[in-house]
Amino acid sequence: MNDVQLGGTRIIPVVALPDAGLALDLGQALWAGGIRTIEITLRTPAALAAIATLAEQSDLLVGAGTVLTAEQVELAVEAGAKYILSPGFSSTVVRRCQEVGVPVIPGIATATELQAALEAGVTTVKFFPAEQLGGPAGIRALSGPFGQVKFVPTGGVSLANLAGYLAEPAVLAVGASWLAAPDLLASGDFAEITRRSTAAVEVAAR
Numbered sequence: 001m002n003d004v005q006l007g008g009t010r011i012i013p014v015v016a017l018p019d020a021g022l023a024l025d026l027g028q029a030l031w032a033g034g035i036r037t038i039e040i041t042l043r044t045p046a047a048l049a050a051i052a053t054l055a056e057q058s059d060l061l062v063g064a065g066t067v068l069t070a071e072q073v074e075l076a077v078e079a080g081a082k083y084i085l086s087p088g089f090s091s092t093v094v095r096r097c098q099e100v101g102v103p104v105i106p107g108i109a110t111a112t113e114l115q116a117a118l119e120a121g122v123t124t125v126k127f128f129p130a131e132q133l134g135g136p137a138g139i140r141a142l143s144g145p146f147g148q149v150k151f152v153p154t155g156g157v158s159l160a161n162l163a164g165y166l167a168e169p170a171v172l173a174v175g176a177s178w179l180a181a182p183d184l185l186a187s188g189d190f191a192e193i194t195r196r197s198t199a200a201v202e203v204a205a206r
């Protein structure tokens with residue numbers, strides 16, 4: 001599975017890319033800041049083209065996010081996505097990922113959903129929306145009965161609370177949009193994306 005790679009810098013920038021033409025500059029800006037993976041959400045029409053560009057022309061480990069259907073799994077994998085994330089748990093999405101042989105990180109928000117994920121053969125889950133669900137303490141509570149599970153908290157993770165999440169042994173990596181925030185992408189401020197990446201990677205390395 002991609003745990004080893006995701007566990008590298010432990011930070012996954014979550015990006016809704018307005019224009020696939022920004023993909024390479026974005027990839028370079030993140031890489032320069034020490035980031036080694038990216039989640040491109042299938043929330044914009046540019047997503048699949050951006051995944052293809054980065055999969056072919058960058059060294060980033062490219063994941064596809066907001067994958068809600070089996071068809072989207074296929075499209076994302078065809079485009080070059082190396083792992084799949086969903087905001088919630090769908091046994092249909094998970095099954096198709098398993099059939100295709102691509103690692104999947106479905107979202108869970110409750111113990112019931114986590115049990116469903118385990119039953120489906122998943123042991124790495126997205127914890128979404130992390131801050132609203134109790135943050136690191138919420139993850140710690142779920143880790144009690146589910147000690148074998150690794151979490152990727154996403155939703156409300158910032159530079160200010162990053163260290164708290166990464167200090168949890170059950171946290172594989174965090175997902176967050178502030179590194180490549182929509183306003184930075186809109187204004188083409190790639191230098192700031194590198195600055196934010198550098199700052200986050202520095203916190204993760206402590």
Ligand SMILES: O=C(O)C(=O)C[C@H](O)[C@H](O)COP(=O)(O)O
Binds near residue numbers: 066085087129155177
């Ligand atoms: O679409 C998905 O699959 C998601 O994960 C939803 C959000 O884009 C992330 O949770 C980012 O949240 P923020 O870092 O708080 O902006």
